[in-house]
Amino acid sequence: MTIRRQYSLPNCTLILEGLSDPNAQVGGQLDPRPLMTILVNAQCRFPSQEYLLEGGRDFFESLVRVVSRYAQECLSQVSHPKLDGNKPAMVQLEKLEGKHLHRLTQLATAEALPVTSGVSMASGISDQKEPGESLQIDLTTVQLFDLVEAIDQFLADGRTLPDIQVGIEPVSKRYRQAEIPVTQRATPAAVGMTSLVLAAVALFFVPVPEVLEPKPTTTEETSSGEQTTKPSPTSSPTTELEQALQSEITDPTEVSFLQRSLYKKVNQAWQDRGELYQNLSYRVSVGQDGAIIGYRPINNTSVDADEETPLPELLYTPTADNQESIASFRVVFNQAGILQVSPWLGYQGKPGLGPQMTDPEVISDLKQQLRETLRDRWEGSKMAQEDLVYRVGVTEEGIIADYEPRNQAGWDYVAETPLEELINPEAAGIGSEGLVPKEPLAQFRVVFWPGG
Structure with missing residues (x-):
């Protein structure tokens, strides 16, 4: 019984015809198709080409090996060595420079198509390669990769010639050509060494600088006879952030008294309690005398929500030249009408009560x-x-x-x-x-x- 397998792509068709060996068994296969183990004839057609490639098993094995290796070279840009041993090369594939074409050649061989009873290949194309004659077909890149896809479909078909495999092995680094010539890669190193030598020669003629001993600090006499020492350079002025950190009150006793004063003021002034739709949180700054000199909303509190609090009424605007230290507190107006006041930086120690009597x-x-x-x-x-x-x-x-x-x-x-x-x-x-x-x-x- 003749077995026919066809792998069709838009720009390439691969047709295999063969027989099944009744003694060959492949276990674990659920595919009901008959197993093709003997290849009688193979055809490779391209719709836009006048000729077709045709041959027996040696031709087909050579076609599979050559096309697979050529496709890997195109993708990796690395020339692959021939790993086929002494197997005859009946097919060649090479790139035509400057034309974006790939020439597929079926070499002239003495291989004759076996004539087997009951096996025929109806090609539908009258112009076929005669025995002993080479045939060349120029393929576009699209046709080439359709051919690669057809061969991949064959290799994935476990019911067709399962003994034909394509060995894929890593290519040694010696087959990879350097992307930059050795002379070009060595040029920067040579130029660098030359520059280093020239710099060393130039520095040889530079005189050694003289080291001067430091002079003692001199003093000047004023008209009244008093001696004044020249002031040493002052340090650079501190930034606004450093000044703010330096002016922050951190003494735990003073922070405790300011916290109590702030709680007392806000607690007495907060009248409309229980009318808030959410908790309102603020960072409140107070001066040394306990006056509220600034506040800002935190924790997603809206800017205009302060109208629900007594903070605008208690705010004191200091003069422009006021440089007194401040203390910051977290003030929370709870939705349940509870007031919470805590130091923004926490306590840096245990607070006290100030000087106390002992008698x-x-x-x-x-x-x-x-x-x-x-x-x-x-x-x-x-x-x-x-x-x-x-x-x-x-x-x-x-x-x-x-x-x-x-x-x-x-x-x-x-x-x-x-x-x-x-x-x-x-x-x-x-x-x-x-x-x-x-x-x-x-x-x-x-x-x-x-x-x-």
Whole structure:
């Protein structure tokens, strides 16, 4: 039974006809087509060409090897050595320079087409190569790669001549031609060596510089007879960023007093709580006296959202020549009506309370005096549901100069206590130069009971 296999591409058709060897078995094949193991005839046609290539097994094997190797050379631009051993080369393929064509040649051989009963090749082309005559066909690049694709389809067909394989091996580096000639590659090195020699010769004639000993610093006499030393060069001025970092207040005690002052101002001024649609966050800068001198929104807070806060009302615009140090804080107006104030840079240490008294007798007398003063003015709270706890600082004269709420109720109901009426920060030196007391204070824990 004659087996016919055809691999068709738009610009090339490869036709194989052969027989099947009943003794040959290829396991693991699910393809129901019969297995072709004997090649009787092979044809290679190109629709635009007048002639066709035709031959037996030796011709077809040579065609497969030559075309595969030539295609690899075209893609890699590296000439491949012939790895076919002593097999006859019946087909040649070479490039025609300047024409973008590829000449496929079937060499003249004594191979005769075997005449086998029941096998015929109806080519449909009358002009065929006679035995002993060479045939040349010039292919375009499109025709060449259609031929390559047809051969690839054959090699992928496991039911057609499975014993014909194309060995692909890496090409040794010795077959790769240098892209740049040796003389051209050696030119930069030669020029560099020449330049180095010329530079060495030129430097040989340069005199050695003289080394001068440093002169001692001279002094000048003024008209009054006083001696003045010439000032040394000053360092370059610092940048604005360095100045800002140098002017940042980092003392933990001072930061603590400024934080408490800022919380007190904003907490008392924030009236419309619970009306925010989201948390509003700001970086707020305050001066040494606790005045808010600037703020900016952070964490996706819109620029015009400050109208929902008391910050615009509390903002103080300093004079242009004001160079005082500042402290920065993160202020968050919570959607639930809770105010949060924290140092922007955190605490660089443990905060203190400033100078404190140490004389126990004086402290005992001040304690009794403070108790009597507050008891006379405290009438209880109608709104507080828990004790109001404070830290109170008293001067040696018994004046309340500082206080700090120690629980949330103390912050919320401080207006009902007599502390705001009695406090006098200036008595301890607290003012425009800073909020940390300059005079020593006696510290006391004061608890106001809601019932009086």
